[in-house]
Amino acid sequence: MSEPLVRAVNVSKSFGHVEVLKGIDLEVDAGEVVCLLGPSGSGKTTFLRCINHLERIDGGRIWVDGDLIGLAERGGRLHRLPDKQIAEQRRDIGMVFQRFNLFPHMTALENVVEAPVKVRGEKRAAAEQRALALLERVGLGDRTGNYPSQLSGGQQQRVAIARALAMQPKLMLFDEPTSALDPELVGEVLAVMRELAADGTTMIVVTHEVAFAREVADQVVFMDAGVVVERGRPDDVLGNPKHERTRTFLARMRTGEQTTSAPPAAG
Amino acid sequence: MSTPAAPGERPGRIDAVEVRHPWRWVSVAVIAVLVLMLAHLLVTNPAFDWSFTLEAMNQSTVIRGFLIGTLLTTVLSMTVGILGGVLLAVLRLSENRVLSSVSWVFTWFFRGVPRYVLLGFTGSLGALFGTGLSIGVPFDFLFSSWFGTPELRAFTIGQQSVYDLLGSTIVGGIVGLGLSEAAYMAEIARAGILSVDRGQHEAAEALGMSRTLAMRRVVLPQAMRVIVPPTGNEVIAMLKDTSLLVAIPVTVELFYQLGQIGQQTYQVVATNMAAILYYLIATSILMVGQYFLERRFGRGFGTSTAARPAAAGVSLGAGGAK
Numbered sequence: 054m055s056e057p058l059v060r061a062v063n064v065s066k067s068f069g070h071v072e073v074l075k076g077i078d079l080e081v082d083a084g085e086v087v088c089l090l091g092p093s094g095s096g097k098t099t100f101l102r103c104i105n106h107l108e109r110i111d112g113g114r115i116w117v118d119g120d121l122i123g124l125a126e127r128g129g130r131l132h133r134l135p136d137k138q139i140a141e142q143r144r145d146i147g148m149v150f151q152r153f154n155l156f157p158h159m160t161a162l163e164n165v166v167e168a169p170v171k172v173r174g175e176k177r178a179a180a181e182q183r184a185l186a187l188l189e190r191v192g193l194g195d196r197t198g199n200y201p202s203q204l205s206g207g208q209q210q211r212v213a214i215a216r217a218l219a220m221q222p223k224l225m226l227f228d229e230p231t232s233a234l235d236p237e238l239v240g241e242v243l244a245v246m247r248e249l250a251a252d253g254t255t256m257i258v259v260t261h262e263v264a265f266a267r268e269v270a271d272q273v274v275f276m277d278a279g280v281v282v283e284r285g286r287p288d289d290v291l292g293n294p295k296h297e298r299t300r301t302f303l304a305r306m307r308t309g310e311q312t313t314s315a316p317p318a319a320g
Numbered sequence: 321m322s323t324p325a326a327p328g329e330r331p332g333r334i335d336a337v338e339v340r341h342p343w344r345w346v347s348v349a350v351i352a353v354l355v356l357m358l359a360h361l362l363v364t365n366p367a368f369d370w371s372f373t374l375e376a377m378n379q380s381t382v383i384r385g386f387l388i389g390t391l392l393t394t395v396l397s398m399t400v401g402i403l404g405g406v407l408l409a410v411l412r413l414s415e416n417r418v419l420s421s422v423s424w425v426f427t428w429f430f431r432g433v434p435r436y437v438l439l440g441f442t443g444s445l446g447a448l449f450g451t452g453l454s455i456g457v458p459f460d461f462l463f464s465s466w467f468g469t470p471e472l473r474a475f476t477i478g479q480q481s482v483y484d485l486l487g488s489t490i491v492g493g494i495v496g497l498g499l500s501e502a503a504y505m506a507e508i509a510r511a512g513i514l515s516v517d518r519g520q521h522e523a524a525e526a527l528g529m530s531r532t533l534a535m536r537r538v539v540l541p542q543a544m545r546v547i548v549p550p551t552g553n554e555v556i557a558m559l560k561d562t563s564l565l566v567a568i569p570v571t572v573e574l575f576y577q578l579g580q581i582g583q584q585t586y587q588v589v590a591t592n593m594a595a596i597l598y599y600l601i602a603t604s605i606l607m608v609g610q611y612f613l614e615r616r617f618g619r620g621f622g623t624s625t626a627a628r629p630a631a632a633g634v635s636l637g638a639g640g641a642k
Contacts, residue, residue: 107522136531144528154523157620158541168527171537200620213523220527 058083058118058224058255059104065112066099073099075279076113081272083223084253088266088287091276092302097259100276101226104257105146106139117146118223144172147217151229153209155201161188161212162197165219173220180219187215191245207238211245218249225249227258263306267291275299367589376587376594382577386598389573393494394559400498401558402551405505410535412510423506430503435496436567442496443489443568490572493565501558508550512543544617552610556603563595574598 059081066074073096081087089097102108104115106123115122120142125132134142155164165184169175188197191211193204201209210230217225227246231239243265250256250269260266266273266287273290275283275298283296294300362368376382411423430438516539524534563575570576575595582591 105526107526140525140528140530143526146526148523148526150519150523150526152519154517154519156520156523156538156542158617159620167537168529171533172528202620216527 055082056119057081058085059116059257061100061104061113061115063113064100064103064110064115066096066103066108066110073279074103074110077276077279077281079274079281081224081255081257083255085271086250086254086256086258086269087272087274088270089257089259089274089276090261090263090266090302091282094278095276096279097276098228101228101257101259104224104226105143105148107148109133117142140172144220145223147220147222147225149210149213149217149225149227149230151232153201153206153213153233155209155213155216157201160198160200161193161204161215164201164212165216168216169219184215184219187218188212190248191215192241205238206234207241210234210242214242214245214249223255225254225256227256227260229259229261231260231262261306263291263303275302277302368593369587369590370593372585372587373590373593373597376578376581376591377597379577379581382574382581382594385572385574385577386602389490389565389570389576390559390562390598390602393490393497393562393565393573394555396494397497397501397562398555398558400494401501401505401554404498404502405507406509406540408502408506409509409513412506413513427503427506430500433500435500435561436564438500439493439496439564439567442499443492443570445492445495489568490565490570493562493568493570497558497561497564501554504554505551508547508554509543512545512547513539515546516542541617545621548613548617549610552606552613555610556606559602559606560599563599 057080059079061077061079064074064077065072077096077100079087079100089101091097099108103110104117104122109123114124122142123134123139125134125138155161156167159167162181162184165187166177166180169180169183170177185194185197188194191214193208193211193215196204196208196212201212204212214230230246231242234242239262243262246256246258246265247269258266258270268287270287272284273287274281275290275294275296277298283290283294283299290299291303294303408423408426411419412427414420414423433441513535520538520542521534524538525531529537562573565573566576566579578591578595582588585591
C-alpha cells in the first residue's frame with residue numbers, strides 16, 4: 054500500500070470550553086471520494102476546515118500528500134507554521150463553500166483567473182485559456198463575463214468549483230456545497246461533482262445528500278458529537294448501519310426527503 | 321364620464337378624479353415670493369457689488385491661492401489622509417496589540433484636537449526644530465556626551481532647517497490637515513473592511529493568498545463600495561477646511577487673499593461672495609466626480625442586474641446606508 058493522500062490522526066479541536074472534535078482519524082487515498090455525514094453540530098464542517106487550516110487544531114496531526122498541515126518539526130519540537138507557509142500549503146487544496154463566497158466585484162472568468170495569476174504567478178493569457186476550459190466543463194461557457202450577482206445559486210457554485218480547480222489542487226474539499234441552494238438547483242451542482250469524481254479527483258465532501266453519498270462515495274464517514282461513529286463502504290454504512298445514532302439520522306433524512314412536514318425526531 | 325358599472329357588467333378601465341393638493345399651490349406661491357425677495361436683495365443692494373466680486377475673483381493672487389492653497393492642498397492632504405487612514409485601519413484590525421494601540425492613540429489625538437488649533441501647531445514646527453532635522457542614529461548624542469565628544473554624531477546626513485525642508489509654510493498645513501484627516505479616514509476604512517463578509521477572507525485564503533494579497537485584491541476593492549461615499553464627503557469637507565490655513569498663516573490661499581482685498585477696499589461682502597462662489601464651483605465639480613467613482617466601485621452590485629440571492633454570502637454592510 055502506498056501512503057494515503059490525506060492522513061488525519063487523533064485530531065481534536067475546541068472552541069473555548071466546547072470540544073468540537075474529539076480524536077478524529079481519517080485516511081483518504083488518491084482518487085478516492087469520502088463523504089462526511091452527520092447531524093449539524095457534529096463537527097464535520099469544522100474537521101473539513103482543519104484540513105486546509107482554516108481552523109487551527111489543538112491535538113493530533115493532519116498530513117496532506119506527506120506535508121504536515123500547519124506545523125513543522127524542528128530540533129525535536131513542533132513549531133506552528135507562519136502565515137506564508139500555511140498559504141503555500143493551501144495552494145494545493147481546493148475548497149468549495151456552502152455560501153459560494155465568489156468575489157462579487159469580479160466576473161466569473163476573473164474569479165477563476167485570479168488565484169492562478171496572483172498566487173501562482175501564471176501568465177494571464179494561459180490562465181484565461183484554462184479558466185475558459187474549466188467554465189466550459191462546469192457548463193458555464195456562455196456566462197464567463199457575468200458577475201456573481203447575475204448568476205443563480207447553482208451557477209455561482211459551479212463557478213466556485215471551477216475557481217478551486219484552477220489551482221490544479223491535489224485534493225478538493227466541499228463544505229455542504231448544495232445546502233444553500235434552492236432544491237431545483239441542487240442537481241446541476243451534484244452533476245458537476247459526480248463528473249469530477251469519475252475523473253479521479255480526490256474529494257472530501259461534507260453533505261446531507263445521502264443519495265449522492267451512496268452513489269459516488271468510496272468511503273462514508275458518519276460523525277456525531279465530535280467523534281466518528283461509523284465508517285465504511287456506502288452500502289454498509291447507509292444500507293445496513295450498525296449504530297443506533299446512524300440509523301436515527303438516516304431515518305430522519307429519509308422523512309425529510311419525502312415530506313416537508315416531518316415532525317422533529319425526539320432527542 | 322365614467323359611471324358605476326351596470327349590474328351584471330364587469331367593471332372596466334378606471335377614469336377617476338385625482339386627489340387635489342391645494343396647499344402645494346399655496347407653498348409654491350410663498351416660496352416664489354421669498355425667492356423674488358432674495359433676488360431683489362442680491363440685485364439692488366449696493367453692498368453686493370457684483371462687478372467688484374468678479375474683479376476680485378479674477379485677481380492673479382486669488383487664482384493662485386485657489387489653485388495652490390485650495391485645490392492642490394486638498395489633493396495632497398487627502399492623499400496623506402487616505403493612505404494614512406487605510407494604514408491605520410489595517411493596524412487597528414491587527415492581532416498585534418501594540419499596533420492596534422498605536423492606531424487607537426493616533427486617532428484619539430488627531431480627532432480630539434480641532435483642526436484650527438492643530439494647524440497653528442504644525443505651522444510652528446520650525447520653532448520646535450530650531451536647529452533643523454537630520455537623519456542619523458537615534459539618541460547618539462547621549463553616547464557622544466558620555467565619551468566626552470558632545471559634537472560627534474554617528475552617520476548623520478542632511479542636517480537642514482525645517483523651513484528648507486518644508487519649502488514653505490504650506491507643507492505644515494498639508495501635514496496638519498493630512499494627519500487629522502487620516503484619523504477620520506481610519507474609521508471610514510475600518511467600517512469598510514468590516515463590512516466585507518468573513519467568507520471572502522476565507523475564500524481568498526483557501527486559494528493560497530497571503531493576508532496582504534487577500535486584503536489588496538479581494539477585501540479592499542469590496543470595502544471601497546462602503547468607503548467611497550463618506551470619503552467623497554471628506555474631500556468636500558477638506559476643500560472647505562483649507563480655509564483654516566489662515567491659522568498658520570498660509571498666504572498662498574484663496575480665503576486669505578480675498579480677505580486681504582476685502583480689508584484694503586472695505587468691500588467685504590463682495591470678497592466673501594467671491595469666496596463663496598469659488599467654493600461652490602469646486603464642491604459642485606467634486607460631487608460630479610463622486611458620482612462616477614461610486615458607479616465604478618459598485619460593479620457587481622448594480623441595481624440593474626437580477627436581484628441578488630440572500631444566500632450569496634455578501635453582507636451589504638451598515639455603511640451602505642450613508
